[in-house]
Amino acid sequence: MILTIEQFLGIWDQETESTLAVFKHLTDEALSKNLLHGYRTIERTVNHITDCAISIPHAATVPVAYTKQHYTTVKQLLDAYSKNTEAVRAAVSGWTDTTLQEKTPMYGESWTKAFALWVTIVHQIHHRGQLTVLMRMAGLKVHGVYGPAKEEWEAMNFPQAD
Numbered sequence: 001m002i003l004t005i006e007q008f009l010g011i012w013d014q015e016t017e018s019t020l021a022v023f024k025h026l027t028d029e030a031l032s033k034n035l036l037h038g039y040r041t042i043e044r045t046v047n048h049i050t051d052c053a054i055s056i057p058h059a060a061t062v063p064v065a066y067t068k069q070h071y072t073t074v075k076q077l078l079d080a081y082s083k084n085t086e087a088v089r090a091a092v093s094g095w096t097d098t099t100l101q102e103k104t105p106m107y108g109e110s111w112t113k114a115f116a117l118w119v120t121i122v123h124q125i126h127h128r129g130q131l132t133v134l135m136r137m138a139g140l141k142v143h144g145v146y147g148p149a150k151e152e153w154e155a156m157n158f159p160q161a162d
Helices: 005-023 042-059 074-093 097-101 113-137 150-155
Strands: 103-106 109-112
Touching: 005 074, 005 097, 005 113, 042 074, 042 113, 097 113, 103 113, 109 113
Parallel strands: none
Antiparallel strands: 103 109
16 A cells, blocks of 8 residues: 555656566567457557556546557557656655545545555556566567566576476
């Protein structure tokens, strides 16, 4: 749970950098691959992560401009995700810790703004995990987030992980 603005910003910055590191391993070609019929493509998943990074805070009354967009290149997605996360960072930086405890209507419920920001973070983590699976299926390297990825592990000459 988010208790302070400083805590949110630290987590937000760390997760933003992790997401950007994963995005940087994408290719324009891989975006449109339909790897699992009836499920999100890489492009749709990355667009969803990029959109939710600002649309959930916007819904929680974080003062950010939001318009749903769709991006078709890795560069566009990197730029949009960076812009969206920076806008949220700048807006929340103007809040006080007390603002985090204010209630806001969210999806038919009443959430604290702190909880809405927490959901924004974990929602991105959830979809980033899905994205890495799709990236593996597309033959792309995956950036390690909370520990080394397979290729990073091997490059460190560690024995195969169990």
